[in-house]
Amino acid sequence: MARPEKIPLEVRLEAGVGRPEHVLRFRNKTIQVGGTFNARVQVEASVSGDDYFAVGAPLNSPGVVSVAETVEFVRIRTVNYTSGEPTAVLAGFDERAA
Numbered sequence: 169m170a171r172p173e174k175i176p177l178e179v180r181l182e183a184g185v186g187r188p189e190h191v192l193r194f195r196n197k198t199i200q201v202g203g204t205f206n207a208r209v210q211v212e213a214s215v216s217g218d219d220y221f222a223v224g225a226p227l228n229s230p231g232v233v234s235v236a237e238t239v240e241f242v243r244i245r246t247v248n249y250t251s252g253e254p255t256a257v258l259a260g261f262d263e264r265a266a
Contacts, residue, residue: 177256179209180246188217188243194260197235197242201227205252213239
């Protein structure tokens with residue numbers, strides 16, 4: 169039986185890319201972006217860990233992004249950062265759990 173799990177994602181407080189997290193064990197993945205910020209936050213994913221693609225539209229305010237694709241890595245790209253503290257957390261069901 170799958171077990172729910174959450175992983176905090178690194179969000180840079182400047183233009184840049186946060187640390188990628190290994191998420192292959194999650195079948196369904198949802199990322200919630202929160203906080204008060206003036207920036208554009210883009211969820212990115214990769215199968216290989218080398219080539220990343222954008223998932224959904226960039227967020228300018230708190231919101232949720234679902235990752236339907238089977239990917240191994242997820243990260244957050246911060247663009248046009250001017251102020252605030254955006255946060256992000258990934259939630260999913262660990263398919264390895266017994």
